[in-house]
Amino acid sequence: MGVPVRRFDAVIVGGGGAGLRAALQLSESGLKTAVLSKVFPTRSHTVAAQGGISASLGNVQEDHWEWHMYDTVKGSDWLGDQDAIEYMCRKAPEAVIELEHFGMPFDRLENGKIYQRPFGGHTQHNGKTPVQRACAAADRTGHAMLHTLYQRNVRANTQFFVEWMALDLIRDADGDVVGVTALEMETGEIYIFHAKAVLFATGGAGRIYSASTNAFINTGDGLGMAVRAGLPLEDMEFWQFHPTGVAGAGVLITEGVRGEGGILLNADGERFMERYAPNLKDLAPRDFVSRSMELEVLEGRGCGPHKDYVLLKLDHLGPDIINQRLPGIREIAIKFAGVDPIKDPIPVIPTCHYMMGGIPTNWRGEVVMPKGGDPESRVNGFYAAGECACASVHGANRLGTNSLLDLVVFGKSAGDHMIDYIRGEMPDWKPLPADAAGPSLARIARLDNQTGGEDVAEVRAAMQRTVQSRAGVFRNAANMALGVEEIAAVAERAKFTQIKDKSKVFNTARTEALELDNLIEIAVATLVAADGRKESRGAHAHDDFPHRDDENWMKHSLFFGEGRRMEYKPVHTRPLTVDYIPPKERTF
């Protein structure tokens, strides 16, 4: 029984911000392009982004992309690649202006320009004082951006395959990428998408943790597919814990709240961030604020009956600012925390939020891997952008508002380089390998035939508990070593999950089982990579090695699925046009 094949010049997997920005380049270029998304594009998790998108427009205060670059390098704790960081920060103003021209409904200043608010870690004069760099549409910036990009794609007649889930990456004998397999969810049929170039823009994987700001669909499918196809994952030990997830619910309260003047209080009513970060206070970078909050709780100054959260106070901003600039936050606080922030503070805890690691790429969006002595040899035909990619601009800790920027800058860059590649190097399709759909069909058949296995929900919960307890805000060697063992055991169990629903039409039990395969790869990568890194850097806070060790550890980690082994590769210290920013101690 042959699997039907559909042919496109380019296939994009993902209809979030990164996928849609890339799609626009490709559709407008006239190349035959398919965009696959497992949800209708505007349901992608970019829609949930709240606070803003960074660009040194200087609409409120003096600003320069070089300052933005400095902040991003420092925020990354010197693990970010300085060529990619330069590229992103230099392109930021034009990328945001372009979004405005596309129709994005940014808030405005009195003079009609785009409104900008302060955000953690963004400063003037390389760390001196906070700067208003986050371009915002109220606290719905992601929604405004995603809908605008979707609308622009409607204009460009982009061909979408909505509710099609990509299952596996197809590589030929040379290791080149020639397509993907995908499941049409409505019918349950499997297809092969044969392409000259494939872009992954599949987003994050926060669902490896039990408490996360991420949507249910954030299961890191692109990373799972990459690992199964023999490609490495970069810097997977670095997960960002956002300081202000609603305690108990996990739903995010944007850092923009603190940008607008909100403050964190402990049980004594003390504004404790003044003690940890005398300069930036509540607007220090996220890794730093999250650790400070955890310390407050560990030292007994947490709030509530179990002393396990801190409070985010914003009533002093007054109802006008709250209703105008933070209306969505007020709604979330009322719905998910049961408090109206106009009157009462919101209980918050650090919550898993963002994956700094991902599929290794360069600033062109090309996926790279070690080959024949070159640590960054191009994987022909394969591109990645957005949260699933590691360019690496965020290094060991991402600055708020730099992700939305990453999506549009690298989405566009990847799109442009795909066009060049397809037009310049690929007059024709490379043949599909024999049995290209074999591995996907085997996964489906396994689920159809499995009896007596564990439920998907049960194994998923076991995975989440392991990652949550072994790879949290503070880590230590003994705990991570246990985590590596435990996750290996959970991964074994995942091979035998059982679903009772064996039907074909929109079988969500099946898609959840297939998603679990991806989550497990990422959970394993996270623990193995975390266990491997013997220093503290950015989001990786190692109790047994409390300091950053640039001599031995200023390098990217690479996790390989086969043998679950680690390799390392150098950080790019050479920017494209400006001087190298050498490492310094990170204080705020």
Add this chain to the structure above:
Amino acid sequence: MATIRFSIYRYNPEADAKPYMQDYEIELGPKDIKLLDVINKLKAMDDTLSFRRSCREGICGSDAMNINGKNGLACITNVADLSQPVTLRPLPGLPVIRDLIVDMTQFFKQYHSIKPYVINDSPRPERERLQSPEQRKELDGLYECILCACCSTSCPSFWWNPDKFVGPAGLLAAYRFIADTRDEATSERLDNLEDPYRLFRCHTIMNCVDVCPKHLNPTRAIGKIKDLMVKRAI
């Protein structure tokens, strides 16, 4: 712990000759606050129960369904507020693919039909197009739509003519672009709606306003478009 009773619309085209209602009973845990929390738990018991969901915070528009007779989002509905048995059905008026999952093709077709993007063919300035805070305010209550379809699928005019009447969500979007000072296609947009069905099938029944989970007001937007039509006629 309280037990809660459900009656849920079930239909699997591969197995069922016709749809039926299935009863469930479930113990509520301390974390089962939103309706979505509870139906996720039901799914862990019975994995054949099918529905869409993603963000679980009312922003993606995936989990719109008919809850005790009224359209809404499961993820922001408090279970404690619902009378029992909690009756869940797919959004009315659209073809059912399976259980609570409907085929939204017609809904999106109508959205696409109003050209949902800023049309501005003037040369692009180097910087942003300026817009005063007051001009920008005109977009509030319009741009926040999450395309959940709660409104259009509660609108009798849309039920009868889903292929001809744009429906509240699409018309709200149409007005979002008319109201945008950066858009230059107002008259083209009005032409596009000047038709006995596309706009004028709205009989101001207001169901749409009543159900919108984002508290938007499509009826007001529709009224403004009608005003513009009238103004243009004289």
